[in-house]
Amino acid sequence: MTTTSPSRLLRAGQTGRCRHCSSRIDLYQRPDQRPIALHPAELATTDVPEACRWHLSGGIAYPHGDNSAWCRIPHAVLCPHRIPTCQAGPRIEAIRRQLAVRARCLIDSGALTSAPPATPQPDAPQTGGPDRPVVQLLLCRYLAQQRLEDLRCVAQTRHRHRCPHPVLAPGPAGMWKLLPTTAQHGQLTLPDALMAVYGLGHLSYGEQLRWRTQRCPAHATAPGAADLALACWEPFDPLLHAAHIHTRLPTLRPARTEGDDQCRTTPWKSH
Template structure:
């Protein structure tokens, strides 16, 4: 190794470098529609193992996985074109000669649509080869197919993934209420270790609600038609937004803090989430208040 000779003219009177640029600290704009960092968008498809990028959508929809690269808009059917504007994905073209494509339209683990173009078919074959190489080298294992029949015996924990109702919608929680993590980034550029559930904040209520919205509560004699859920609709609107954004109470009022991970709420579907349906209130709920709707 050779020592680097630094002349005295390169330093100021206090010993600091003259021509060194100061570090830039990027912050999320207050009017930004999304706080998700670019590093938090990158992931892999759980069906084929190829790279995908998650983008938030408008109208409160769940994030959508897009193919990492743009494609010529002329080679993509109009109903499969997406464009990204200020970090938000929109299901349409923006008039430019390039567009983004949802990964499901290219995923080799899903059936191809008959309206796909030759460019998309070639890209699908390329992704299929990549998926095969990942499986042969042991870097990717496809997830097993889900069982279509409901389980005969409920062996899951009572609150493994509870159903939470907020903003007049029902979501399936990613885990127990006390272990839902905050997705905000700390000043040390790490993920916040605090959970969303705060004992000092206003609590929710465990209630029994009709499993289907079109059922009348007075005409439900069977327990299988009731659903135990953690209701947050009685809380202030700002508190419900905090839960939906999956942030702790400390980062709920920090607009400059970015999201280092995606929120993991899933819109509740009685058909696909039947294994998480509970027909009775938990024995030791987080809130002492219980009710029936």
């Protein structure tokens, strides 16, 4: 990895905070390009169950050990807000207790709220589409981590800050469509059903690639600019992501013509 590579900062991992317990996490990409949050410190492999061992190679997180005496562990195993995903030993339980005490102190001081976010009522309109829309581009479907208008460019500016501009820009836009919940290669088949998908397949290859790399129009033509964050796309799996399947199109403003099954707007109404 050269110092001039646009992805050099991503390969170093992205530091963040768990939204549940506010503990520090390191975000890396897995081989399937999905992000994973790892505990920032290495642990002895003898303290970590084999199914929970991860190691880093070339900036990619792999779900197994590398035959060394140390390994990384997913934050989900240690987060006090979550149910443990594997049988934990004394060392892991001790870390979980430490994180739980820290989270409780933050909650008591008001720095962290323990209340879950309010769930909108079924009939309450949500501007900007679903919280996590399904997008089809480059012949693949992805689940976004944010609403379409909240997708922010991941490129680094000249002042070494993250670009503040959105990916959704004036000009050619996607179209909401009702498409079959077709399983991808290697996934189990599902009963025939339709789901709302934000399709970008009618746009040019360059425009679809701009969305896939999560860049604004200005940085789409600046390949030398480094990335300061991971593109928040997750390969869509209709079984794993069933909660994000919507069987109706967004509610339009202004209302679309009767019988039209496509739209170019993002206001959304949950169903």
